[in-house]
Amino acid sequence: MLTVGGGRENVDVYFVLSAAPGDSVILTPLNDDGTAAGLAERVGRADLPASVEAAESNDGGPRPRWVWRDTATAYAPLLAAGVRVERCHDLRLSHAILRASSLTAETALARASVSQWDAAAPLQAPGAAGGAGAGTRAGAGAWEHTALFDLSAPQPGDDQTLASARAGAGETEFPGSEPGDARPGEARPGEFRPAEARPGETRPGDARPAETGTRTTATTTVTRTISANEADDLAEFRLQLDAISASPDPNRLRLLLAAESAGALIAAEMSHAGLPWREDVHDELLTELLGPRVAAGLRPERLERLAERIRVETGAAQLNPDSPADVLKALRNAGLTALTTRSWELEKLEHPAIAPLLEYKKLSRLLSANGWSWMEAWVTDGRFVPDYVPGGVVSGRWATRGGGALQLPKQVRRAVTADEGWMLVVADAAQLEPRILAGISGDAAMAGAGRGTDLYAGIVASGAVSTRAEAKVAMLGAMYGATTGESGRLLPRLARAYPTALAFVENAARAGGRGDVVTSRLGRSAPRPGEEWWEAQARAAEGAANDAELSRARQQARDWGRFTRNFVVQASAADWALCWMADLRRTLASFAPLAVPGRAAPPFDREPHLVFFLHDEVIVHTPAERADAVAAALRASAAVATRLLFGSFPIDVPLVVSIVASYADAA
DNA sequence: CGACCCTGCGCG
DNA sequence: AAAGCGCGCAGGGTCG
16 A cells, blocks of 8 residues: 655655556655655556545644646546545646746756647546536537546556655655745645755665666665556656756746646536536526427527518518628618627617627527527536646636636526525625736735725726726726726826736736736746747848838737736736635635535535636535635635735735625626 | 627626 | 626628
């Protein structure tokens, strides 16, 4: 059976999980500096959940950190078996961050050639989430990776030999480092962070994981055969540890990677649990708005009536209201000058066809995006199970693949309903991005404007602008790089009141315009512009470009500047949100199980668990009895995240928390 | 028929 | 070009 750290306490031990031939997995225990911590063990996949659970229990000792290529693929089968892990290190996500980060720019990892570690997230097998079934998903034919760890399936011929020497585990005490950030503030120690790695500290008998051959040491020598996968994983992990310790601020990156990996665990857990979804409520809502369900491809009654009215009012008997070109032609024939068929554009027009057209567009959108077909494809057994893609956006935001989980319209949120005896705790970080801007720029005036209050109201109170709406549009303009319109007009006033914050985003924009790399609070860097961009800039700088090319080059430089201007804010907000959720997850896991009737999938059937995340908002599904405690935990974790990012800088990120039966009732 | 782009709109 | 960031998705339309 697996043991961790020979019973020592306060030692981070990693278990690297690698696919091995014969439907098995190799677990290699490592110390936090990448040296061997014990003998590797081979476990059949069927027995893996039990082994993992045993290591997680460890009699009150430290929990291991699981190191694996891809959390979604590795963790889903564990969850399906009801087994949860506390911490992990996602090699692929970590690689992506370290590859791009300005903090690890000169490391071997950053200079390595493009490899399997730079590949996109593997696709999830339908139904891998466990709790809910596979369903019929659009594009299901594209699923490829169904096996456990098959990013590159092990070939028997690929095996090589490596000495894995048992180093004197247990001989030396390695207390964990202080918590992640250089300015940890009041953060609770020891949370979701890997302990300090110790470069240069090598003990006799340690085997470098990537070494081959047999090594005799003062203790024991073990020679065994390992798969190419295992060698790759160990080598990559070491490369990452080296890159981190070589960075100017290792703790910053350790925190980021721990939070990113925790996010991957959360995504897997949310897909396992699913978002509670009342199909009957959804169906009722659709029927009320659209008319009774009809076969896919047909228009429900209400839509058909609207389409007919539009045809009558425009005099276009054959009009297809789903075709923008058709609609445009019909409007012109009716004497209207419309350039596009966008709703906000049509709203300005005065004509009897406009009202039914706008209503048609609204309802038709509901039908195609979240109608019955969508429900059939994505909701199973009362759970909406989207496929989250942690790290799917360069800023660190998540993406989704299918299901449109990040665009759940307010129209259908009524269907998101807690199980009987359970509640939803919905929490939203109010005005997160401008607050993050105040934090990263160190703008005390802006931070002060938001302390304990609505930030936009605080900006109004400072006298910079006169209404909340103005404050909001001006702030958004500052973060997005508005140059014209109301937003552009208000910017100078904002800049006078908050010069530090405005200078910060201005600098980020200038850096981007030069092609320089910008970086989030915790160390996630934006990509550099592509080859084409550089070529255009070079031609412009050499004076080789004609007027059109010159203005295009300048335009591209401004565009990239707007991207980097926004990146520093958006990516730092994503840093914060990941820390928030990671800390929350740890707290929720510590709640005593509660025997309540419910339909939540084990291991979450007796305790609060995250079911939804959207940039600055989360939903926790909880036994009703625990709802208040969950609300308190959400606030506490927000405070932890704020301290982890900003230390003692006097800033707060207040939450708007609602305890509701239905998502539609959240504030 | 699929691959691809465009339009439009949902979310933050 | 709604004034400016980041996304995903569906449907129409075109091309090969």
